[in-house]
Every structure is written in structure tokens, then in C-alpha cells.
Amino acid sequence: MSATTTTGGRHFLQIPGPTNVPDRVLRAMAAPTIDHRGPEFAALGLEVLEAVKPVFGTTQPVVFYPASGTGAWEAALTNTLSPGDEVLAFETGHFATLWREMAERLGLRVTFVPGDWRHGADPDAARERLAADTGHAIKAVMVVHNETSTGVTSRVAEVRRALDDAGHPALLLVDTISSLGSIEYRHDEWGVDVTVAGSQKGLMLPPGLSFNAVSEKALQASKTAGLPRSFFDWQPILAANERGFWPYTPATNLLYGLREALTMMAEEGLPQVYARHTRHAEATRAAVRGWGLEVLALDEREFSGSLTAIWMPDGGADAVRGVILREYDMSLGAGLGKLADKVFRIGHLGHFNDLTLVGTLGGVQMGLTRAGVQVDPQGIQAALERLQQP
Numbered sequence: 051m052s053a054t055t056t057t058g059g060r061h062f063l064q065i066p067g068p069t070n071v072p073d074r075v076l077r078a079m080a081a082p083t084i085d086h087r088g089p090e091f092a093a094l095g096l097e098v099l100e101a102v103k104p105v106f107g108t109t110q111p112v113v114f115y116p117a118s119g120t121g122a123w124e125a126a127l128t129n130t131l132s133p134g135d136e137v138l139a140f141e142t143g144h145f146a147t148l149w150r151e152m153a154e155r156l157g158l159r160v161t162f163v164p165g166d167w168r169h170g171a172d173p174d175a176a177r178e179r180l181a182a183d184t185g186h187a188i189k190a191v192m193v194v195h196n197e198t199s200t201g202v203t204s205r206v207a208e209v210r211r212a213l214d215d216a217g218h219p220a221l222l223l224v225d226t227i228s229s230l231g232s233i234e235y236r237h238d239e240w241g242v243d244v245t246v247a248g249s250q251k252g253l254m255l256p257p258g259l260s261f262n263a264v265s266e267k268a269l270q271a272s273k274t275a276g277l278p279r280s281f282f283d284w285q286p287i288l289a290a291n292e293r294g295f296w297p298y299t300p301a302t303n304l305l306y307g308l309r310e311a312l313t314m315m316a317e318e319g320l321p322q323v324y325a326r327h328t329r330h331a332e333a334t335r336a337a338v339r340g341w342g343l344e345v346l347a348l349d350e351r352e353f354s355g356s357l358t359a360i361w362m363p364d365g366g367a368d369a370v371r372g373v374i375l376r377e378y379d380m381s382l383g384a385g386l387g388k389l390a391d392k393v394f395r396i397g398h399l400g401h402f403n404d405l406t407l408v409g410t411l412g413g414v415q416m417g418l419t420r421a422g423v424q425v426d427p428q429g430i431q432a433a434l435e436r437l438q439q440p
């Protein structure tokens with residue numbers, strides 16, 4: 051163990067999810083598990099089913115699953131599409147690639163618009179592809195709102211406009227797993243048909259819950275969608291939800307946690323939650339540039355509020371993360387897929403404040419230096435200056 055290693059203090063979990071769970075949420079979950087078919091549970095179920103809607107920007111139903119986000123990805127596809135259907139997706143990074151692979155395994159035909167993993171879904175490419183599809187073979191457009199592998203946020207409202215400009219009836223399916231509760235999102239206003247989300251990032255909960263917010267058009271599509279589904283079928287869940295129940299045993303204690311997390315978000319105010327994330331992302335980028343390093347995202351309209359990926363094209367990112375974990379007890383996100391060892395990712399989402407950011411960036415700066423990466427030590431000062439402003 052090195053002289054600087056400390057075992058005191060809390061571990062810094064600064065991966066872009068799972069995120070740090072607030073003590074209030076942990077305490078809320080540390081309650082006796084109750085009868086999931088009894089009246090106390092029904093009240094909890096009805097409360098959280100309603101309270102979650104503003105975070106999605108919807109008044110329409112939100113389906114909950116005791117599953118990780120991957121389950122909600124599968125639910126979005128199997129409830130709306132049929133074998134052999136064509137879907138349009140965008141190569142924004144590792145998660146877009148995984149979702150595409152799932153779609154193909156389920157028997158869908160995916161047109162995957164190529165990308166460089168430094169930009170979001172291109173609304174112009176969407177407009178072009180949809181306008182060319184005069185026979186309306188494309189049944190759905192899949193977009194990852196915040197690509198967690200790159201720190202790039204796609205402009206979903208503009209993709210919606212592309213669908214409208216082309217007069218195309220395809221469903222719009224959006225993954226908000228690392229944006230919901232961190233980056234402003236409007237399921238209804240943006241005409242999204244299925245929004246996919248998970249518990250373990252902006253919602254400040256442990257992993258284990260995931261969601262589909264569902265439009266009326268998606269509900270109609272589910273009546274004729276031919277992909278096989280059982281556990282993920284919306285219809286029996288929505289029917290049981292009317293009285294606050296689920297057709298199977300729900301994740302009771304995670305729902306206690308969700309109730310508390312939603313209360314915390316309502317107390318802070320959603321606009322304030324989003325502004326906090328934007329501000330911390332700006333301060334992080336100021337530090338990265340101050341160090342003389344590069345942010346992976348290239349288009350400032352697409353900078354992520356929930357994480358920042360730092361570009362180390364010559365490799366060495368894993369060594370930096372290793373030093374930071376060993377010396378400073380902080381976990382940072384690894385480069386995924388083709389970005390392995392070429393980026394490391396700082397999560398600045400969820401239960402997070404100015405001093406958490408200063409500690410995080412301090413650890414990154416010390417770790418970079420210790421790993422032998424030449425950085426300007428004034429980098430963190432640039433972040434502090436940003437944090438002096440509202």
C-alpha cells in the first residue's frame with residue numbers, strides 16, 4: 051500500500067452509473083418488506099406510478115420492471131414490433147451498438163446509420179432516410195438519448211422533427227438510461243413513443259428497476275405487435291397497475307427507495323436538478339481543457355450533462371483509472387467497446403454536489419499526474435472558477 055493510500059472516508063463511485071445512493075434513499079429501503087398484494091402496497095404502487103411521470107415529462111403510463119435497463123430495452127422492442135420489421139438506429143457508441151444487436155437477435159432488420167462515437171444521432175441523416183422510405187417500411191426509430199460510453203447527448207427533439215418533416219409514421223423509441231433525472235427530457239412534448247429508463251443513474255437508486263414510458267400510439271401498436279413476449283408484456287402489467295399492483299412480485303424495497311428519490315427530486319425541483327447537472331458538466335469540461343486534455347464529444351450542442359469522457363487516443367486510460375482507484379479509492383468509468391483504454395469517463399450525475407465534483411476532479415488530477423500524464427495543474431482551478439458562478 052502506498053503512503054498516500056487512505057482507507058478512511060467514503061469510496062467515490064464516480065462511474066456514470068450505478069451512482070451514489072443518498073442516505074435518505076438507503077434508509078427508506080431499509081424497511082420491512084410488505085405483502086405485495088395488500089392495501090399498504092397498493093397505496094405505494096399507485097403513488098410511485100404517478101410520481102414518476104414528471105421525470106419522464108409525461109402524463110401517460112409508465113411501466114415498471116424488476117429488471118436492469120436491458121430488460122426495458124427488450125420490452126420496448128417486443129411490445130411494439132413484429133418479426134422482420136425494419137428499424138432505423140444510429141451508431142452513437144457502445145450502448146447503441148448493444149441495443150442494435152438485441153434488435154437483430156429478436157429478428158428485426160436494423161439499418162444502422164454509421165457514426166464516429168463522438169457525435170449523437172444525426173437528425174439530418176434521420177430526415178433523409180425517412181424521406182426516402184416512401185413505403186413506410188421503417189416501423190421504428192431507435193435513439194440512445196445519452197450515450198453513456200461517449201458522453202454525447204443526442205438531440206431527440208430534432209429527431210422527432212425529422213420524423214414529422216418526412217411525414218413518417220414510425221415509432222420513436224428512446225433510451226434515457228443515463229439521462230433520465232439528469233438531463234431535461236420531455237416524453238410527451240417530443241412525441242416519443244417508448245422511453246426506456248433505469249433506476250441506477252439519475253434516479254439515485256441501486257440497479258434493479260427499469261421503465262418504459264408508453265405513448266397511446268405505442269399502446270395501440272402493442273395490440274398487433276408480433277414479437278413473442280411474456281414477462282415484459284405491457285398489457286397485464288398495466289391492468290394490474292390500475293389498482294397499484296403487478297402481475298408478479300415487484301421489487302418492493304426498490305419502490306420504497308424510488309418514492310424517496312422522487313421526493314428528493316421534487317424538493318429540489320426538476321429544473322434545478324437539470325441546471326445542477328449542466329453546471330457540473332461545464333465545470334468538468336473546464337478542468338479537462340485546463341489540464342490540456344480533450345473531451346471526447348465534439349459538438350457543443352451534444353455535450354452530456356451526466357458524464358464526461360476524456361479522450362486519450364494513444365491509450366493509457368485504464369492505467370490512469372487503476373492508479374486513481376488504488377491511490378484515491380475512486381472508481382471512474384472505463385472505455386467501452388472500441389474506446390477501451392482510450393477514454394476514461396467521469397460520472398457527475400445523481401446524488402452529487404459542488405464538493406463531490408471538486409473531490410472527484412482533485413482525484414482525477416492527482417491520478418493523472420501520478421500515472422505520468424502531463425497535465426497543467428491549473429486545470430482544477432478552471433473548474434473552481436466555473437463553480438464560483440451560479
Ligand SMILES: Cc1ncc(COP(=O)(O)O)c(C=O)c1O
Binds near residue numbers: 194198199226
Ligand atoms: C445508455 C445505456 N443503455 C443501456 C444500458 C444497459 O442497462 P443495464 O446495464 O441496466 O441493463 C446502459 C447501462 O449502463 C446504458 O448506459
